[in-house]
Amino acid sequence: MTATSLIGQSIVKPDARDKALGRTQYGVDLKPRDALVAKVLRSPHPHARILRMDVSKARQLPGVVAVVTAEDTPAVHYGRWVHDRTVFARDKVRHVGEPVAAVAAVDEDTAEEALDLISVEYEQIPEVVDPQSAMAPGAPLVHEDMASYGPSTVRRGGQGNILDQTVISAGDVEKALAQCDVVQRQSYQAPATHHGTIQTHEAVASVDATGKVTLWSATKSAFAVRQTVCLALGLPMSRLRLIVTAMGGDFGARGTAVIEPIVVLLALKTHRPVALTLTRQEEFTGTSYREPAYMELEVGAKKDGTLLAVRGKYTIDTGAYHDSVGHLRPNTAMLVGPYRVPNFHLEGFVVYTNNVPRGHVRAPRAPYPIFAIESLIDAVADKLGMDPVEMRLKNAVQNGDTVPIGAVVEHVGFTQTLQAVSAHLEKEGKPQAPNQAWGVAAGQWSIHPIESGGPTSAAYVKVNEDGTAVLVTGVADQGAGQHALMAQIVAEVLSIPYDAVSLVAADTDLTPYEQATGGSRTTYRAGTTVRLAAEDARRQLISLASERLKVAGADLGMEGGKVFSREAPEVSVTLAALGAASLGSRGGPIMGSSNAGRAELMEAMAKAHGTVDGPIYCCHAAQVEVDPETGQVKVLKYFVAQDVGRALNPKLVEAQIQGGVVFGLGGALTEAVAEQQGHVLNANLLDYRQPVATSVPPIEMTLIEEPSQFGPWGAKGVGEPPTVPVGAAIANAIFRAVGARVTTLPLTPDRVVQALKNRP
Amino acid sequence: MKQLISLKVNGTTHEVAVEPYWTLLNVIRDHLGLTGTKRGCDSGDCGACTVIMNGKPVNSCLVLAVDARDRDILTIEGLAQDGKLHPLQEAFIEKGGIQCGYCTPGMIMMAKALLDENPRPTEAQVRQAIAGNLCRCTGYVKIVEAILAASEAMTPAKP
Numbered sequence: 059m060t061a062t063s064l065i066g067q068s069i070v071k072p073d074a075r076d077k078a079l080g081r082t083q084y085g086v087d088l089k090p091r092d093a094l095v096a097k098v099l100r101s102p103h104p105h106a107r108i109l110r111m112d113v114s115k116a117r118q119l120p121g122v123v124a125v126v127t128a129e130d131t132p133a134v135h136y137g138r139w140v141h142d143r144t145v146f147a148r149d150k151v152r153h154v155g156e157p158v159a160a161v162a163a164v165d166e167d168t169a170e171e172a173l174d175l176i177s178v179e180y181e182q183i184p185e186v187v188d189p190q191s192a193m194a195p196g197a198p199l200v201h202e203d204m205a206s207y208g209p210s211t212v213r214r215g216g217q218g219n220i221l222d223q224t225v226i227s228a229g230d231v232e233k234a235l236a237q238c239d240v241v242q243r244q245s246y247q248a249p250a251t252h253h254g255t256i257q258t259h260e261a262v263a264s265v266d267a268t269g270k271v272t273l274w275s276a277t278k279s280a281f282a283v284r285q286t287v288c289l290a291l292g293l294p295m296s297r298l299r300l301i302v303t304a305m306g307g308d309f310g311a312r313g314t315a316v317i318e319p320i321v322v323l324l325a326l327k328t329h330r331p332v333a334l335t336l337t338r339q340e341e342f343t344g345t346s347y348r349e350p351a352y353m354e355l356e357v358g359a360k361k362d363g364t365l366l367a368v369r370g371k372y373t374i375d376t377g378a379y380h381d382s383v384g385h386l387r388p389n390t391a392m393l394v395g396p397y398r399v400p401n402f403h404l405e406g407f408v409v410y411t412n413n414v415p416r417g418h419v420r421a422p423r424a425p426y427p428i429f430a431i432e433s434l435i436d437a438v439a440d441k442l443g444m445d446p447v448e449m450r451l452k453n454a455v456q457n458g459d460t461v462p463i464g465a466v467v468e469h470v471g472f473t474q475t476l477q478a479v480s481a482h483l484e485k486e487g488k489p490q491a492p493n494q495a496w497g498v499a500a501g502q503w504s505i506h507p508i509e510s511g512g513p514t515s516a517a518y519v520k521v522n523e524d525g526t527a528v529l530v531t532g533v534a535d536q537g538a539g540q541h542a543l544m545a546q547i548v549a550e551v552l553s554i555p556y557d558a559v560s561l562v563a564a565d566t567d568l569t570p571y572e573q574a575t576g577g578s579r580t581t582y583r584a585g586t587t588v589r590l591a592a593e594d595a596r597r598q599l600i601s602l603a604s605e606r607l608k609v610a611g612a613d614l615g616m617e618g619g620k621v622f623s624r625e626a627p628e629v630s631v632t633l634a635a636l637g638a639a640s641l642g643s644r645g646g647p648i649m650g651s652s653n654a655g656r657a658e659l660m661e662a663m664a665k666a667h668g669t670v671d672g673p674i675y676c677c678h679a680a681q682v683e684v685d686p687e688t689g690q691v692k693v694l695k696y697f698v699a700q701d702v703g704r705a706l707n708p709k710l711v712e713a714q715i716q717g718g719v720v721f722g723l724g725g726a727l728t729e730a731v732a733e734q735q736g737h738v739l740n741a742n743l744l745d746y747r748q749p750v751a752t753s754v755p756p757i758e759m760t761l762i763e764e765p766s767q768f769g770p771w772g773a774k775g776v777g778e779p780p781t782v783p784v785g786a787a788i789a790n791a792i793f794r795a796v797g798a799r800v801t802t803l804p805l806t807p808d809r810v811v812q813a814l815k816n817r818p
Numbered sequence: 819m820k821q822l823i824s825l826k827v828n829g830t831t832h833e834v835a836v837e838p839y840w841t842l843l844n845v846i847r848d849h850l851g852l853t854g855t856k857r858g859c860d861s862g863d864c865g866a867c868t869v870i871m872n873g874k875p876v877n878s879c880l881v882l883a884v885d886a887r888d889r890d891i892l893t894i895e896g897l898a899q900d901g902k903l904h905p906l907q908e909a910f911i912e913k914g915g916i917q918c919g920y921c922t923p924g925m926i927m928m929a930k931a932l933l934d935e936n937p938r939p940t941e942a943q944v945r946q947a948i949a950g951n952l953c954r955c956t957g958y959v960k961i962v963e964a965i966l967a968a969s970e971a972m973t974p975a976k977p
């Protein structure tokens with residue numbers, strides 16, 4: 059780092075200007091004027107056989123250019139993890155909203171009319187909509203031939219409707235529980251919740267005369283979506299180029315192919331550009347979102363607060379299709395929370411039902427197990443008469459601990475977050491008003507051990523003839539400022555101004571591979587890749603300068619757009635001169651590749667294999683006021699302490715935490731997809747209640763910086779964790795305020811009133 | 819049956835043939851090509867489609883195009899003057915009130931309507947005014963800061 063370092067500076071996101079002007083093109087904003095409009099016909103039933111389908115009338119309607127069904131696709135299954143899906147339902151439908159056909163027509167009205175003209179004869183079969191019944195022997199099968207689903211790497215439960223199951227254990231829970239002074243037991247429940255992006259899913263596809271398809275999609279996983287579309291439609295990857303458009307929010311909605319195979323298929327059929335925008339209603343039945351979950355938990359501790367044992371069971375309703383990446387083991391391990399627990403026995407189940415498919419929503423699978431353990435730890439602390447932060451401090455995970463999945467955690471900043479909450483609560487003092495109190499809860503994320511394989515991404519940095527630079531990366535920007543950060547990293551390594559870096563991003567034909575912008579991994583992992591590419595460009599510049607200045611590379615420095623001799627700084631050459639000179643040089647135009655420094659990185663990672671380098675821990679505190687008559691909960695103040703490793707751009711970090719907390723507030727207090735026998739009853743933004751500006755409390759925060767080894771300048775991920783403990787923090791605050799324990803999310807007034815009645 | 823209407827958008831008058839059931843949002847986006855105005859729900863629940871019509875903020879997805887005939891309509895594209903950003907636009911950028919930006923046009927138009935009527939709103943009034951505009955990214959914190967900063971910049975507090 060130099061005196062003029064950009065690291066830690068709150069640079070304004072360069073995309074903000076166009077967005078403020080209304081110029082940014084999202085999804086179908088860039089569709090050509092003559093694009094056909096696509097619409098999807100969806101199943102009205104949760105479970106039914108398709109007896110007969112007739113599309114002839116729709117085909118004959120003037121203005122209809124194509125109607126497609128399962129017959130127009132290869133007979134293959136695909137999926138994000140297990141390959142359980144087809145583009146259109148073949149013999150039966152498994153959920154309300156499953157696509158059965160699609161049309162492309164000259165305008166929306168015609169497309170709508172065509173859908174009405176398709177006749178489908180269904181025979182309804184009994185549906186199964188909760189995992190308990192789905193696991194019972196003799197339950198109707200959602201997937202009859204689950205065992206045949208690829209890929210072979212997938213570990214399947216294989217019994218009835220159980221897709222996946224796991225057991226993680228250590229020590230002797232039975233014996234340990236018998237030795238505990240306090241044992242608390244409780245079941246918890248949480249509903250399906252929606253990502254609720256303001257832009258619905260949108261995509262445009264067009265085919266040129268050679269048969270090459272270009273797909274514009276608001277996705278964060280360009281390469282994964284390309285792969286899926288190619289698999290689903292039998293296309294070689296060379297025939298499909300996916301260009302990512304601006305995204306109107308992601309939160310897990312845009313990590314997997316949702317509408318893309320349909321749009322591409324229609325473009326191939328019609329040889330015309332085709333655009334598809336999902337309606338808000340379809341967002342609720344035609345995408346996938348947070349899984350409802352059931353947690354049973356038992357926690358035992360000694361008098362002094364030492365945790366001895368946790369027994370838990372985590373059952374996930376994955377709906378009709380599994381749009382998740384399948385990390386059941388680490389997800390189940392969340393049940394012990396960020397604590398040292400010598401004895402545990404944890405079971406996890408993923409079960410198919412005839413509900414709408416489940417997938418990822420901000421911090422997938424973390425908030426619910428954390429809601430359970432953080433509520434129960436709080437109850438144990440209360441039983442022991444112990445301060446809840448004290449209790450957590452006593453058991454907090456520390457550097458070098460082995461966590462339940464068997465990995466060793468390093469660079470752990472958890473204790474500091476607890477101490478920050480403690481200090482904040484001390485400063486605030488206990489609320490004096492009746493029915494008011496603070497509640498606390500801790501959270502964790504990214505407890506993934508370092509794999510021996512390196513990051514699944516690459517990047518290039520080109521240096522222009524005038525000394526400015528272009529970064530070529532597969533990273534998509536959902537709005538969190540990922541592109542700004544990536545450019546900031548390049549500018550820092552090359553010691554050039556931030557606005558001297560431009561960026562080409564997320565285009566499967568043009569940019570190198572990138573796994574996805576998600577999981578709070580972009581800054582940590584893609585940022586590392588980008589740093590490698592910039593460092594390679596820097597090396598090439600130094601070596602060229604060394605030739606020209608006749609100074610050994612090791613004696614050269616780079617700053618302020620120049621390479622100079624450290625001994626005699628007046629001996630220097632500008633990056634502009636080097637960029638220009640490189641064109642015909644022996645090494646060629648300067649083009650740094652992340653693959654150049656990769657071997658060293660991978661060696662270091664192999665050494666660190668099995669450790670968790672960038673684990674993220676946080677602790678939240680919420681002050682609530684509860685109306686004991688109505689059960690209304692008002693969040694008055696909110697405080698977050700989070701270990702971010704290193705805040706590369708503090709303002710962006712702050713923005714992620716504020717947005718994440720408010721996202722969590724929705725899940726804590728109001729959000730639930732209301733499902734009845736597989737039907738969604740509140741598929742709109744009025745009845746599905748996301749937080750609005752008037753419902754948000756002031757949010758304060760303390761950032762802890764416990765640097766990671768591999769993240770750029772020590773950075774860790776930021777965006778997922780702030781959503782994780784919110785439900786528990788508020789539930790615990792409610793308990794401290796009025797003595798009522800609500801164990802089902804969201805914490806609605808009627809549940810609070812009920813819990814008040816059940817008070818011992 | 820289509821009818822020919824004239825729509826005055828951002829100072830320019832357009833003649834458009836519209837079906838009686840088409841919304842103003844449809845016409846602005848699909849026929850005039852002004853895609854800055856966003857669609858989030860098509861049912862009046864998200865505020866992404868907010869435009870200003872005769873000085874009042876409206877959800878353009880709830881207004882029939884025929885009812886907007888001869889009215890004065892301002893969309894996000896008409897806010898900057900001669901390349902100079904409106905103070906609200908400046909403040910949203912500076913304060914970090916923009917993440918994905920999908921709610922931004924509607925949010926800014928709603929805020930403009932507020933400041934036109936009440937140049938020095940309190941924080942609570944700002945929150946009230948934008949309570950019908952959903953943002954999923956920011957938690958509203960920096961949006962509220964931005965609107966208050968723009969208000970301050972446009973109408974400095976009297977000493």
Ligand code: FES
Nearest residue numbers: 858860862865879
């Ligand atoms: S699109 Fe008009 S309010 Fe949502």
Ligand code: FES
Nearest residue numbers: 918921953954955
């Ligand atoms: S900035 Fe994304 S919805 Fe508001």
